[in-house]
Amino acid sequence: MGRELADLPFARYLTPIEEEPAREGDYDCVHVDDRQLDHVAAEHVRFAESALSSLTVTRGSFRYGRFTDVWLRAVAWIGTDLSDTSWQDTEFVEGALSGVDAGGAVLRRVRFEGCKFDSVNFRRAKLREVTFADCVLRHTDFSDADLTTVSFPGSTLTDLSLNKTRMRKVDLRGATRIGVADGLDGLRGAIITPLQLMDLAPSFASALGIAVADDR
Template sequence: MAVREFDDLPYARYLEDFSGSLTREGDYDTVHLRDAEFGDIDAGNARFLESALSSVTFNEGRYRRTRFNDVWMRSVRWVGTDLGETNWLHTDVDGGALAGVRLDGAVLRQVVFQGCKFDSVNFRAAQLREVTFTGCVLRAADFGEAALTDVTFDDCVLQETRFGRAEMKNVDLRGARELGLADGVAALRGATITRLQLLDLAPLMADLLGVTVADD
């Protein structure tokens, strides 16, 4: 799966530029948000359908339970934003940045993240199905108690990632250039890794099993 180009979107020619403020329970259908910045607002329970966001910044703000259905995003920044319990379906995120963002309890299906940077993003108890991370950097991302099905990490860097009590099915980590876990080695059941990655994870696995490794 790869991010679609803007001109390839089936609804691209119908998009209308959006100006103004986002509101709670707002309905945004075939709109294009570009070169905009939104501050600390409450726009929860909103709905974005067949829309595009480019060069948009969200500073804090609460967007809980918002729906993103067939949405295209490029160069979108989320900083300290609450996206808990949001629903993402068939959405492309290209070159985005998420820092201190809450995605706990979110549901993501058929979502592609390409060239994105995640810093301290909370995916706890989220559901990810058919999600692809390509060329992404994930620092201190927390997937604790999340359910990951058919998820791929290709050409990604994972640092201090947490998978504690997560459930995995058909998760492919072989393409990760760096697989640094803070916890959750036991949750890798259902994931596929390379032999080299297995060697890198050996110390964590030994600690989990209570095995003492001594050369003397």
């Protein structure tokens, strides 16, 4: 699943580091591996052509951080502030995000594979050319976010919040389940299958105040 560390074009140039990422730190071609980071303060940090693996970040802050051409495998973000971060040409493999604030984040050419999202805030975020492959998204909030050319092959989506979400070329046809808690009109601009439309029909009827009953 996903690329291995050795597959990265910059793998041979990676330098292991032991210290915690620092506020306004600038890291090029580094490898952070097998670490537990608690309450780390790394606002405005920058990572480029780097790898993060077997890492757990608990209640940290990476706000305004920039991640370019970064590979992440088995990284768990728990209760961490990723708001207003920028991610480009980045790959998340078998990761987990729980109680994460990614409000206002900008993601471009990002791939999530085999990742789990639980109560993640993507409010006001901008996602362009982003893929969620074989992922689980629960209680994920895309309110007031912009999604362009985003797809969800093999992913399960439940209790999504889509209030004022703007979608363009969003392909939901590969999703195994779509559940919207609120903001059904945020699906405008998405592509779904006829079967998915049938599954969503009760939610659409409820949102429109339509009572569905058997013939008498």
